[in-house]
Amino acid sequence: MVAINTNYDRKSEVKAFDDTKGVKGLVDAGITEVHRIFHHPPESDVHYPINNSGSDSEATQFSISVIDLQGLDRLDCPTKRKEIVAKVGEASETWGFFQIVNHGIPVDVLEEIKDGVRGFFEL
Incomplete structure (x- = not known):
């Protein structure tokens, strides 16, 4: 502790x-x-x-809104897409930012993005 x-x-x-x-x-x-x-x-x-x-x-x-994209690509569940869009809209209007999980972007791509951002701010 x-x-x-x-x-x-x-x-x-x-x-x-x-x-x-x-x-x-x-x-x-x-x-x-x-x-x-x-x-x-x-x-x-x-x-x-x-x-x-x-x-x-x-x-x-x-606390930051966390939005789960799991199931967004399922064509047989249009209500899931509407639900996610509503959450994004609410988080955007209320706070202006949010965290996305289960987006499918590989970790190595995310690390490259972080390296690029870090390099930019170190200029």
Whole structure:
């Protein structure tokens, strides 16, 4: 079990990070270790609250919509396609992004994409 430091003021550290021009500012400053705001406990169910109310007592936790494409290619099940399209629409309108699972894209292709994106942002 990981102990969480109750004196840790993540909001202040995120603000300080933003003030340094983000990741580019950290790289330009010659950082040698991953900044604390990017450390996450190993428990997968830990969420950091997003305070959108201005009051710590009313902080809300959010999670990314996960959309499963399993069965989308089945021609004998048109309701499945409508269901998936509705989920994509809802996630897009509500949050603007979502995660897709069971899309059929091979892992090696995804790794090549990540390498390309990483290379772009390292320019």
